[in-house]
Amino acid sequence: MLARQRVVLPDWLALYYDRPIEITHGEGRHVWDAEGRRYLDFFGGILTTMTAHALPEVTKAVAEQAGRILHTSTLYLNRPMTELAERIAALSGIPDGRVFFTTSGTEANDTALLLATAHRGSNQVLAMRNSYHGRSFAAIGITGNASWAATSLSPLRTFYLHGGVRHRGPFAGLGDEEFIAACVADLRDTLAQTRGNVAALIAEPVQGVGGFTSGPDGLFAAFREVLAEHGILWISDEVQTGWGRTGDHFWGWQAHAAAGPPDMLTFAKGIGNGMSVGGVVARAEVMNCLDVNSVSTFGGSPVTMAAGLANLGYLLEHDLQGNARRVGALLRDRVREAAAGVDIVREVRGRGLMIGVEVVRPGSGEPSAEAASLVLEAAREQGLLIGKGAGPGGTALRIAPPLTLTAAEAEEGAEMLGRALAEAATALT
Structure with a gap:
C-alpha cells in the first residue's frame, strides 16, 4: 500500500x-x-x-439518510441542513447569526475571508504569529507558521500580531496583565503600519497546528476594544477549539467573553465526527453582504448534515x-x-x-x-x-x-x- x-x-x-x-x-x-x-x-x-x-447514533443517521437521498445541492430546500443551521446559530452566541456550510475548515476560513474583505472593501487582514488556518491559497496567505506556508504569494495583505504563544517571544517573561497590555500596544502599532480600513482579525483561541498554545484569557477581549474603534471584524477560528473540546467553554472565544461574541466564527472537524462538514456563522449584515449569486455543490449535503445533527445531539445530551x-x-x-x-x-x-x-x-x-x-x-x-x-x-x-x-x-x-x-x-x- x-x-x-x-x-x-x-x-x-x-x-x-x-x-x-x-x-x-x-x-x-x-x-x-x-x-x-x-x-x-x-x-x-x-x-x-x-x-x-x-458511534451508533451517527452511523445510523448516515445510513438512513443515504437510503433516502445522497445529494441535492443548495439549490433545493434541505431539511437536515436547515435544522443543523438552526442549532448551530443558536449555540454560536452571534446575534442574528446566519450559517453557511462548507466541506472543510480550510473552505470555511476561505469563506470568512471572502465575507470580511467584501464587507469592508479591503484586502488587509490581521492574523496571529504561529497560526494556521488551512491549505488553500488565501488561507496560506494568513498562516503565521512558516512550516505550513507553502508560498509567500497571497491575494491578501497580512499583518501578524504577537499573543498566540505565551511561553515564547519578546513578551514571555511578563505577567498576564502586562502580556496583554504589550500585545495591545503591538496591535495599535501594527494598525499604524496599514493603509487603514483593515478587514478583519482572524485568530484561533487556542492555536492547533501551532502546538495547542494560547495567550491569556481576555487577550481577544482587549483586542476587540481596539478593533471596534476601527470597525474591524473579529473572526474566531473554532475549527479545533469548538464544540466543548476545551472543557471550560463550548467555544474558544468564550474565554474572552468580556468582548462578547465574534462577528464571525468558523467551524469544522469535530461536528461531522469524520464526515466532511465545515462552515461559517456570521452576523446577518456580514453574511448577506455579497451581491452576487452563489451556491455550494457539496456544502450542506443531506448525508453530512444528518451526521452533524446526530453527533451534535449526542454531544449535548451526554x-x-x-x-x-x-x-x-x-x-x-x-x-x-x-x-x-x-x-x-x-x-x-x-x-x-x-x-x-x-x-x-x-x-x-x-x-x-x-x-x-x-x-x-x-x-x-x-x-x-x-x-x-x-x-x-x-x-x-x-x-x-x-x-x-x-x-x-x-x-x-x-x-x-x-x-x-x-x-x-x-x-x-
Whole structure:
C-alpha cells in the first residue's frame, strides 16, 4: 500500500511513522490497523473524531439518510441542513447569526475571508504569529507558521500580531496583565503600519497546528476594544477549539467573553465526527453582504448534515463538554506526572481534551523535532496514537482524544505516553 501510494499521490503528502500504518476500523476510542493491532486513539484523525469511532447514533443517521437521498445541492430546500443551521446559530452566541456550510475548515476560513474583505472593501487582514488556518491559497496567505506556508504569494495583505504563544517571544517573561497590555500596544502599532480600513482579525483561541498554545484569557477581549474603534471584524477560528473540546467553554472565544461574541466564527472537524462538514456563522449584515449569486455543490449535503445533527445531539445530551473538562484535567495531571523528571519535556499545557507536550533536546532546552519523532514512534509501539509536528520546528506533541474518553483510558494513555517519553529521552542521551 505504501509503495502504491507513493506512485500516485504527492511527495508532500505527509505520513506518520517510519512504517506507516493503514487504519481499517475503529470503535469508541480505539482503532485497528491492517495487521490487526489495536491502538488507543489520542488524536482522532486530527481532532475530527469528536465523539467516538463508529458511534451508533451517527452511523445510523448516515445510513438512513443515504437510503433516502445522497445529494441535492443548495439549490433545493434541505431539511437536515436547515435544522443543523438552526442549532448551530443558536449555540454560536452571534446575534442574528446566519450559517453557511462548507466541506472543510480550510473552505470555511476561505469563506470568512471572502465575507470580511467584501464587507469592508479591503484586502488587509490581521492574523496571529504561529497560526494556521488551512491549505488553500488565501488561507496560506494568513498562516503565521512558516512550516505550513507553502508560498509567500497571497491575494491578501497580512499583518501578524504577537499573543498566540505565551511561553515564547519578546513578551514571555511578563505577567498576564502586562502580556496583554504589550500585545495591545503591538496591535495599535501594527494598525499604524496599514493603509487603514483593515478587514478583519482572524485568530484561533487556542492555536492547533501551532502546538495547542494560547495567550491569556481576555487577550481577544482587549483586542476587540481596539478593533471596534476601527470597525474591524473579529473572526474566531473554532475549527479545533469548538464544540466543548476545551472543557471550560463550548467555544474558544468564550474565554474572552468580556468582548462578547465574534462577528464571525468558523467551524469544522469535530461536528461531522469524520464526515466532511465545515462552515461559517456570521452576523446577518456580514453574511448577506455579497451581491452576487452563489451556491455550494457539496456544502450542506443531506448525508453530512444528518451526521452533524446526530453527533451534535449526542454531544449535548451526554455533556461531553463536561467530560472534556473532568477527564481532560485528569489526563493533563497524569501526563505532567509521567513527564516529571524526563529531561526532553519542556512544558505540558492545554485545556480540556486539547493537550500539548513541548519537547526539547536534553541538556540544551532547544526545540527538537527529532525528540518529537522519537516519542511519536515509541508511543505507537506502546499502542497509542498521538499527533506531532506542531509549532515552529515540529517540536510539540498533540493529544486530542474523542470527547467520550473515560478516566481509565486517560490513565492508560498517560502511562503509555510516559513510557514513550522515557524511551525517547534514553535514545537521545
